[in-house]
Amino acid sequence: MRIVVCIKRVPSTETRVRIGPDGKTLDPSDVEYILNPYDEYAVEEALRIKEARGEGEVVVVCLGPGDGTKEIRTALAMGADRAVHLVDPSRDRDAWSTARILAETLKGMEKDLVLFGTKGVDFDQSQVGARVAALLGWGCVTGAVKLEIQEGRILAEREIEGGREVVEAPLPVVVTAQKGLNEPRYASLKGIMKAKKKPLEEVSYEDPGTGREILSMTLPPERPPGQILGEGPEAVPLLVEKLKNEAKLL
Numbered sequence: 001m002r003i004v005v006c007i008k009r010v011p012s013t014e015t016r017v018r019i020g021p022d023g024k025t026l027d028p029s030d031v032e033y034i035l036n037p038y039d040e041y042a043v044e045e046a047l048r049i050k051e052a053r054g055e056g057e058v059v060v061v062c063l064g065p066g067d068g069t070k071e072i073r074t075a076l077a078m079g080a081d082r083a084v085h086l087v088d089p090s091r092d093r094d095a096w097s098t099a100r101i102l103a104e105t106l107k108g109m110e111k112d113l114v115l116f117g118t119k120g121v122d123f124d125q126s127q128v129g130a131r132v133a134a135l136l137g138w139g140c141v142t143g144a145v146k147l148e149i150q151e152g153r154i155l156a157e158r159e160i161e162g163g164r165e166v167v168e169a170p171l172p173v174v175v176t177a178q179k180g181l182n183e184p185r186y187a188s189l190k191g192i193m194k195a196k197k198k199p200l201e202e203v204s205y206e207d208p209g210t211g212r213e214i215l216s217m218t219l220p221p222e223r224p225p226g227q228i229l230g231e232g233p234e235a236v237p238l239l240v241e242k243l244k245n246e247a248k249l250l
Contacts, residue, residue, distance in 0.1 A: 001056040001149070003046040004111045006102055006132070007039040007075055009068040010122040017219070024214045025091060035071040038117025040078075040184040041177035046115055047079045048182065049149055057081050059109070063088050063101055069200065076195035077187035083200045084109075095123075096211040099131030105205060106136060111172060113154070118143050118176040126176075133174035141167050143178040 011017070011026070012034045018027040035043075043060065050056040060075040062068065063086040072083045086101060106114060114136075116129035126142070133140030145164070146157035154173055158165045159180070187195070229235045229242070244250040 001049065001053060001112045002110050003049060003056060003058050003113045003115065004106060004109060005039070005042045005046050005058065005060045005075070005080065005115045006128070007043065007060050007062050007071065008036040008117070008120050008122075009033050009062065009064040009071040010036045010120055013037075013121055019217045019219065023216050025217070028091075033068065033071065035074045036117050036120050036122075038119055038121070038177060038179070039075075040117070041179065041181045042115035042117050043075050043078050043080060044182045044184040045147055045177055046113075047185075049113075049147075053149070059084065059111075061102065061105060061109075062086065063093070063098060065089065065091070072200060073192075073195045074187060076198045076200070077191040078185055079191060080198075082198055085200060085202050086205055087202055090207075090210065092210065092214060094210050094212045095125050095127035095131060097208050099128050099135060100208045101205050102128070103132045103135035105203065106132065113149075113172060114138075114174045116174065116176045118178045129174055129176040136172075136174070138172055138174050139169040140174045140176075141169055142176045144175050145178050145180040147175060147181065 010033065012032040015031050019025075020027040043058075046058045050058055058080045060072060060080045060083045062072050062083065064071070066087045069085065072085055076083055084105070086105060114132070116132070118129070119126040130140050130142060141154070141156045141158065143158050144156040145159050148155040153168060153170045154175065156167045156169070156175060158167060159178065229238045240250065
């Protein structure tokens with residue numbers, strides 16, 4: 001089975017965000033970049049499927065800047081077999097153009113299953129996987145927390161309000177991985193050394209342009225400082241009074 005995992009380079013969630021001088025982009029200085037955490041679930045699931053079947057290939061595909069090979073090597077160190085890097089000079093790639101580029105690239109690759117993280121922790125849109133599936137004309141299961149490969153089809157579970165939904169779909173199919181699908185492995189020292197020698201191919205593509213323009217960026221207002229009203233039952237009347245008259249929540 002050939003499994004393709006599409007990954008993304010994102011700022012660490014612990015990064016202190018600053019807006020650049022142009023007021024439209026993030027200041028990249030002092031930003032630590034990582035492999036998107038949701039994509040780690042996708043990579044891990046691909047590796048588990050390959051290991052369970054005892055055969056197959058796991059290929060990671062990344063649309064990202066030229067200096068983003070560290071995150072690609074992270075996926076290779078986890079156990080992926082090879083990688084395809086679509087070098088992207090744009091720092092403002094929207095979901096529409098991202099999906100177009102990835103779909104066109106995937107059309108030229110052998111694949112039975114394509115995995116994504118359910119969303120990127122940077123823009124938090126949850127769009128690219130479903131858009132790619134639509135462009136390929138494939139079925140799509142989003143937010144999978146359990147995945148089983150059967151003969152020519154998949155059985156997936158999704159969390160919904162009040163329970164879980166079981167979905168069946170024929171291969172080939174696109175699946176986006178949600179937290180809870182698995183516990184991603186750490187790259188071993190041996191895996192890190194092997195990753196340096198694994199194939200990492202740079203592939204050109206036709207840029208469809210972007211479908212949006214960011215006019216401005218602003219940080220949210222700072223939260224007011226908290227208040228300590230007291231301890232125990234004696235503090236309850238004051239808390240109720242402030243919730244009612246100041247916060248207007250009661």
